[in-house]
Amino acid sequence: MPNTAGSNSDKKGYNKDSIGNILLVAITVCLLCSIIVAGTAVALKPAQLENRELDIRQNILRAAGLMGAAAQPAEQVNALFEQFSVKLIELETGEYSGAIDPGKFDQLKSTKDPAMSTVLSDDGDPATLRRLEKYALVYLLEGEQGIEKVVLPIRGYGLWGTLYGYVAVANDFDTIDGLTFYSHKETPGLGGEVDNPEWKALWPGVKIYSDGQPAIALVKTRSSTPEQAAFEVDALSGASLTSRGVQNLMRFWLGDRGFGPYLKKLSGESGV
Numbered sequence: 001m002p003n004t005a006g007s008n009s010d011k012k013g014y015n016k017d018s019i020g021n022i023l024l025v026a027i028t029v030c031l032l033c034s035i036i037v038a039g040t041a042v043a044l045k046p047a048q049l050e051n052r053e054l055d056i057r058q059n060i061l062r063a064a065g066l067m068g069a070a071a072q073p074a075e076q077v078n079a080l081f082e083q084f085s086v087k088l089i090e091l092e093t094g095e096y097s098g099a100i101d102p103g104k105f106d107q108l109k110s111t112k113d114p115a116m117s118t119v120l121s122d123d124g125d126p127a128t129l130r131r132l133e134k135y136a137l138v139y140l141l142e143g144e145q146g147i148e149k150v151v152l153p154i155r156g157y158g159l160w161g162t163l164y165g166y167v168a169v170a171n172d173f174d175t176i177d178g179l180t181f182y183s184h185k186e187t188p189g190l191g192g193e194v195d196n197p198e199w200k201a202l203w204p205g206v207k208i209y210s211d212g213q214p215a216i217a218l219v220k221t222r223s224s225t226p227e228q229a230a231f232e233v234d235a236l237s238g239a240s241l242t243s244r245g246v247q248n249l250m251r252f253w254l255g256d257r258g259f260g261p262y263l264k265k266l267s268g269e270s271g272v
């Protein structure tokens with residue numbers, strides 16, 4: 001019997017529009033697409049890791065005042081970063097550690113590992129970190145006279161989320177040399193002003209320790225006494241909560257549970 005007009009069945013009764021056929025085509029297309037997507041993801045992974053590492057390096061260079069806000073070509077960033085030595089320290093003791101290769105250590109990831117981090121109690125967690133890592137990376141800029149500055153990774157809660165950044169400390173280990181945040185969720189124009197170059201320029205020269213404890217303060221009005229004003233930075237206007245977050249995280253990371261023991265050790269070694 002001849003095919004009737006509009007039918008997709010061939011002479012042997014094969015129907016292109018059968019449910020089985022439609023499913024087969026859909027599954028084949030899905031499989032092909034997943035193979036393409038997975039293949040592309042795998043192929044792009046090395047480039048992504050390279051870009052992530054480049055981004056980390058640029059932010060460390062910015063904190064150390066060796067690079068401006070504009071992105072630089074990879075070769076230039078890598079050449080500048082060559083000046084740094086990257087080391088692993090144990091936060092509690094402030095001693096260098098050979099436990100893990102610094103090049104392979106993911107500090108933020110280690111905060112998720114119960115063997116590599118501890119839970120912070122609410123009253124011992126002013127920066128709202130929840131968990132504190134056992135080991136941390138430090139970036140040393142060394143010259144002929146020894147350490148010129150040390151760059152340290154820092155983080156802490158602002159108003160809307162965690163701010164991630166780096167602080168550079170001068171070689172008296174008691175003075176801020178620079179500060180930069182590379183990731184945060186604060187509101188542009190309010191807490192987001194942590195990225196404002198004019199505000200960041202207020203940080204170099206700020207003193208860290210008073211009676212052995214970090215005394216950095218973000219204030220609406222500077223103290224009239226120079227001794228007190230030495231620890232102060234202008235708070236961000238209309239952003240008291242972000243400012244309080246920055247003060248808390250700076251005090252935490254430069255304090256006894258953060259890099260305090262390490263900075264004290266360096267200052268003892270250098271005799272300053």
Ligand SMILES: Cc1cc2nc3c(=O)[nH]c(=O)nc-3n(C[C@H](O)[C@H](O)[C@H](O)COP(=O)(O)O)c2cc1C
Binds near residue numbers: 185240
């Ligand atoms: C939409 C919106 C976004 C805000 N974003 C921030 C912010 O990023 N950081 C901050 O500290 N305050 C932010 N605030 C303001 C706070 O709610 C609060 O009013 C402010 O921190 C008080 O600061 P002040 O004492 O300097 O005025 C925001 C408010 C609104 C309505």
